[in-house]
Amino acid sequence: MTSERKQREEGNQFLPKFDTTGLITAIAQDSRSGAILMVAFMDAEALARTRETGLAHFHSRSRGRLWMKGETSGHVLRVEAILVDCDQDALVLQVEPAGPACHTGAANCFYRRLEGEELTRID
Known part of the structure; x- marks a missing residue:
């Protein structure tokens, strides 16, 4: 195991591992x-803005820009904690939502279950 990998996986320094397109x-x-x-x-800018403001910011691949969740709807996500996985290439934002999280108006984006070849609503 390289020293960089050991530090990333076992150390206490935050070393986010962005993919080749600069995203995590x-x-x-x-x-x-x-x-x-x-x-x-998130790209580095979204992660920095999230940490600075306490509100979830992301990189929109479709818009090609930084966006704050809820910037138009008001349904922001207030970040209470950021959990980092073992090799620092994924994050869990523990949040307090101010309304539905999904752009469809559903409470979350996982409102359908795959049953055979069909999707069934579960919310």
Whole structure:
């Protein structure tokens, strides 16, 4: 194991491992219920803005820019804690949502279950 890998996996220094496109996976989890609300991506700027403001910011791949969750709807995600996985290439944002997390108006983005070849609503 290289010293960089050892430091990343066992050390106490925050060394986020962005992918080749400069992104890291970020999972938003309701801090009270434990429900997974959404999965998005952060670049270094989104991570920095999230840490500075306490509000979840992401990199929108479709818009090609930084966006704050709830910037138009008001349904912001207040970040209470950031958990970092073992090799620092994924984050869990434990959040307090101010309304539905999904752009469809559903409480979270995981409102359907795959049953055979069909999707069934579960919310």
